[in-house]
Amino acid sequence: MNISKLSEPVQGLDLTMLVREIARSLEKSDFETLSAGERDSQKYRATSFETLSMQEVMAGRAEFTIFEVPKRGFYTILSTTQNES
Secondary structure (H helix, E strand, C coil): CEEEEEECCCCCCCHHHHHHHHHHHHHHCCEEEEEEEEEEECCEEEEEEEEEEEECCEEEEEEEEEEEECCCEEEEEEEEEECCC
């Protein structure tokens, strides 16, 4: 699991816009989105993507959770697992 800051607060940038750009970027990077949805992460509104990526003969799953902390910025939590199937 990895937690990282994506951006400082930026006027005009909202969670919906950021999530849309991340989803496009994942698709361009050959990640297949298995599911996506909004949820509460701790006390913050968040959006999660469960994705699948095939690299050579190995498949891996990744879950990206993107959330905004008011007055602090946007963050992501990334967790990955190797797909056994």
